[in-house]
Amino acid sequence: MVTIRLTNSKTRRKEEFTPLREGQVSMYVCGPTVYDRAHIGNARPVVVFDTLFRLLRHVYGADAVTYARNFTDVDDKINARAAETGRPIRDITDETIGWYHEDMDALGALRPTHEPRATEYIGAMIAMIGGLIQGGHAYEASGHVLFRVRSYAEYGALSGRSVDDMIAGARVEVAPYKEDPMDFVLWKPSEAGVPGWDSPWGFGRPGWHIECSAMSYELLGESFDIHGGGLDLQFPHHENEIAQSCCAHPHGSFAKVWMHNEMLQVEGKKMSKSLGNFFTVRDLLDQGYPGEVIRLVYLGTHYKKPMDWTVEKAREAEGTLRKWRGLVKGVAPSQPDQRVIDVISDDLNTAGAIAVLHDLAREGDLAGLKASAAMLGLLEDHMGAWSEAGVDLTPWAERLAALRQAAMESKNFAPADAMKAQLVAAGVEVRMSKSGCELVPGPGFDAAKLEALD
Structure with missing residues (x-):
């Protein structure tokens, strides 16, 4: 059996991965809020955890891996978009989910086992909130239900900060109905024209954090193997998930391994609309960058390091893929080279795996090159229409x-x-x-x- 080692954000060290249930692997990754096109920063965790999904399927078998990634389809940004456009919310979210699938498919990402929509799990959220109130971990105030942060002694363990430090160093919502500034919303009232559901605390809608706790519990249970997402979600989203999940299900451990990918830049600068360097995945595709090229650029940087999208990197990636596709054209894949498996298994060292692919090309092991590249979501036949590999210039x-x-x-x-x-x-x-x-x-x-x- 291949040994997989992953950096656990919670323990801050690289650990040998062992599933909680022998031969069965479960993974949950926070997905998009569906009100607009996914930008290229949103796509980085998709590619990172798709690569992990592929590795886990290779090692444990496709049927042994359960991967859930949610769609947040109840959110104030969605409500605002509906108010701006006059369109029904369901139309907006359905359309945006369709766009998301098209764009992530173009990057070669496999569809997860489950893609739950938050609105399909409102009942589960209400039940979890009720249990937290009963256990003394949440309270109702002014039509809201809030989580009592200081009721969970381990709060802050993931991000490595104490509650008092968080209050001093972060902007938190100050509301007169809060017992403590760090308490966060589990349920809030909905005014006229805003989506809502009947609950014991009145007509309203869930806060952001509760949805992932409820959906992961329903799909994966009170304890599962891996929870992933971008580093920007570590606090407060993931910290709050841990607190409410562990308090709601004290006999479980919630996620055993936490993984966070670093952020993305464009040409060395933070991506920003004000700087004119903000791109959606669709923008790049429409500019003529094949999805496979975008994917290779992402894979060229280790997920724990900041990634810089540059035109030069894209040009180099396209040249590499054209060369490789020319070499493997008509070649039947064999088995992935063990060197590639070993390198990817070492905390998803995708840059190291790409170096091995270059070695395989130089060595002339074209069947191994094609099979090994497929482990990274590259050189798959259905992704190659863009390459025009037969054109001789x-x-x-x-x-x-x-x-x-x-x-x-x-x-x-x-x-x-x-x-x-x-x-x-x-x-x-x-x-x-x-x-x-x-x-x-x-x-x-x-x-x-x-x-x-x-």
Whole structure:
């Protein structure tokens, strides 16, 4: 059996992974709030935990791994979008979930075993909240139900901060009905025109944190193996999940292993609409970046390190994938190389696994390359339509080189410049040097446009 080692955010160390139930693995990852397109930062945990999902399926068997990732479809941002557009909330959430599936499918992400919608588990949330009140861990005030943070002695263990430090260093909602500034909302009233459900505390809707606790319990039980998400969720979302889940089900352990991926930047800067560097996954796809290329850029950085999306990285990734796809075209996959399995099993060292793929290509083990790449969600047949691997740009490179040589003698560069412009318009990167002319298909490469050069 392969030994998998994962960094547990709660213990702050790398640990050997052993399932709670022998031969069965359970994983929960926080999913999107469905009011708009997923941006490229949202996609990073999708790729990270999809890679872990693939590894777990390889090691334990596809039927032995249960992976749940939720959709938050009740939220004030969704309500605001409905008010702005005049559209029914269900229409907005259904459409957004459809977009999410399209975009994540384009990145080669497998669909999780379960994709629960929060609105389908309101009854489970109400039941959990009722149990917390009965146990003295929550209280009703002014139509709200709040979790009593100081009733859970271990609060702050995940993020490594005391409650008093959190109050001093973080902005918390100050409300007159709170017993303590750190207490957080489990249930809140809904005014006219806002979605709500009948409950023992009046017509209202759940707070954000309770949904993941209720859904993970219903789907995976009071104890499960792995809980994942972006580092931005560690506090308060995951801290609050632990508190309410452990108080609601004191005989369980909730999540055994916690994993958090670091954040994403664009060209070395924090992604921000004000900086003009904010991109959705669909933006990149529409700009001509194949989903497989986006995925390889993500995999090139270890999930525990900040990731920088750059045009240069995307160009390099596209060149690598075109080369590999050209090599494995028509090749039947064998078994993944053990070196790739071992490297990925060491805390999802995807960058190390990519290095092994380069070794396999150099060694000529093309069947192993194809099978090993599939472990990372790469080089799978259904993902390769973009690559146009059979296009040979050599004739155009030779023609451009000849035109350039003629231009050097005649000092008339117009013909060479015109051909270069046509190549660029076809999505070809033109690299001129003393040694000659190299043409590389780039983002948005369109082989049909090369016909104009014939």
